[in-house]
Amino acid sequence: MNSIIKYFDLHQFNNSFEPTLSAELLRVTRSGWYLQGEATANFERAFAAYCGTSYCIGTGNGLDAITLIFLGYQELGLMQEGDEVIVPANTFIATLLGVMRAGLRPVLCEPCPDTCNIDPSLVERLITPRTRALLAVHLYGRLADMEALRSIADKHGLMLVEDAAQAHGAQLTDNSSKGSRQDTDKAPLLRAGGLADAAAFSFYPAKNLGALGDGGAVTTSDSKLASLVRSLGNYGSKEKYIHRYRGVNSRLDELQAAALSVKLPRLDDDNARRRAIVEKYLKGINWERTGLRTTCPHLLPDESNVYHIFPIFSAEREELCQRLTEQGIHTQIHYPIPPHRQQALRATYGSLHLPITERIHREELSLPISPLLTDEEVERIISAINETATRK
Numbered sequence: 001m002n003s004i005i006k007y008f009d010l011h012q013f014n015n016s017f018e019p020t021l022s023a024e025l026l027r028v029t030r031s032g033w034y035l036q037g038e039a040t041a042n043f044e045r046a047f048a049a050y051c052g053t054s055y056c057i058g059t060g061n062g063l064d065a066i067t068l069i070f071l072g073y074q075e076l077g078l079m080q081e082g083d084e085v086i087v088p089a090n091t092f093i094a095t096l097l098g099v100m101r102a103g104l105r106p107v108l109c110e111p112c113p114d115t116c117n118i119d120p121s122l123v124e125r126l127i128t129p130r131t132r133a134l135l136a137v138h139l140y141g142r143l144a145d146m147e148a149l150r151s152i153a154d155k156h157g158l159m160l161v162e163d164a165a166q167a168h169g170a171q172l173t174d175n176s177s178k179g180s181r182q183d184t185d186k187a188p189l190l191r192a193g194g195l196a197d198a199a200a201f202s203f204y205p206a207k208n209l210g211a212l213g214d215g216g217a218v219t220t221s222d223s224k225l226a227s228l229v230r231s232l233g234n235y236g237s238k239e240k241y242i243h244r245y246r247g248v249n250s251r252l253d254e255l256q257a258a259a260l261s262v263k264l265p266r267l268d269d270d271n272a273r274r275r276a277i278v279e280k281y282l283k284g285i286n287w288e289r290t291g292l293r294t295t296c297p298h299l300l301p302d303e304s305n306v307y308h309i310f311p312i313f314s315a316e317r318e319e320l321c322q323r324l325t326e327q328g329i330h331t332q333i334h335y336p337i338p339p340h341r342q343q344a345l346r347a348t349y350g351s352l353h354l355p356i357t358e359r360i361h362r363e364e365l366s367l368p369i370s371p372l373l374t375d376e377e378v379e380r381i382i383s384a385i386n387e388t389a390t391r392k
């Protein structure tokens with residue numbers, strides 16, 4: 001009997017940072033200082049440098065990071081309640097909820113079927129006099145087409161924001177900085193988080209860079225926005241008991257920041273291992289015979305993609321999923337129901353029909369992609385898929 005291959009074994013993954021992880025957590029536990037201290041400041045400095053931005057502000061989670069960016073832009077007078085933000089229709093619901101909680105209206109744009117990311121050629125027709133921003137999601141770890149989005153944003157005077165919750169470390173491979181509006185002297189490091197006016201990250205435990213609970217961050221090189229986001233996430237206060245804005249409580253805590261600082265130095269290696277696993281999947285799976293598809297069917301994996309998720313698409317998804325489960329291979333679906341079809345948003349989007357998005361959500365199946373999968377495990381998954389999908 002074959003052992004089980006979990007979709008993502010978090011226990012194994014977090015154990016691989018021992019004994020340093022526990023030692024750092026214990027150090028914070030014993031310090032008596034749990035919020036807004038040295039561990040958070042150190043992580044924020046390291047993550048800003050990693051993303052190539054001037055600022056990083058820790059938040060309670062990724063959803064809050066999105067909300068705080070848009071609340072910040074409203075305090076800066078760049079947007080007001082009821083304004084529109086164009087977002088991809090196929091994303092995790094948090095992208096939309098983050099915008100809505102800030103009092104703005106997400107306008108849904110269909111993706112490119114090849115990348116599952118927002119299709120820039122469909123964006124302009126959605127722009128109205130109330131549009132204020134484009135919110136790109138780097139879905140599954142693949143960078144959205146930031147160059148095309150930047151030129152649309154500039155042409156129409158819109159802010160460009162990244163939901164980078166699935167793309168920690170994703171790097172632009174070309175050496176231009178066209179996606180970025182940063183005015184820094186240094187050559188910018190072209191990583192997710194530094195490719196737009198501001199970016200939101202989540203450190204949900206299973207993300208490529210994950211905490212041991214909830215956590216998030218905003219990265220930006222805009223000093224005014226950075227200062228507002230920090231203050232809005234801290235009860236609208238910069239100085240204790242002086243409240244300038246109606247803020248919320250959304251802070252990264254010292255324990256989570258310490259854990260993230262232990263994990264950040266290995267992120268590039270982990271992402272490289274994810275790419276190596278994808279290379280095996282791309283070469284090993286018999287795409288033609290099985291009739292399965294994936295995004296951008298290149299023979300070699302895209303260097304800029306950090307493969308938070310490796311998606312395959314099948315019209316017989318449920319059957320394939322069940323057969324793999326029977327062989328001890330666990331998969332997941334990202335996501336079974338698109339946001340506009342969720343009960344929570346039915347009143348907002350009603351009978352909106354988005355065929356590309358709906359098809360992605362109907363056919364997507366995510367294969368295991370933990371950086372700690374062994375080559376043997378990857379081979380077992382490939383054989384199981386090739387056998388299962390042929391045996392009909």
Ligand SMILES: *Cc1c(COP(=O)(O)O)cnc(C)c1O
Nearest residue numbers: 061062063092094095165202204
């Ligand atoms: C995970 C995720 C979020 C939300 O992050 P939380 O930390 O869970 O609030 C937002 N957007 C996308 C695309 C995500 O994958």
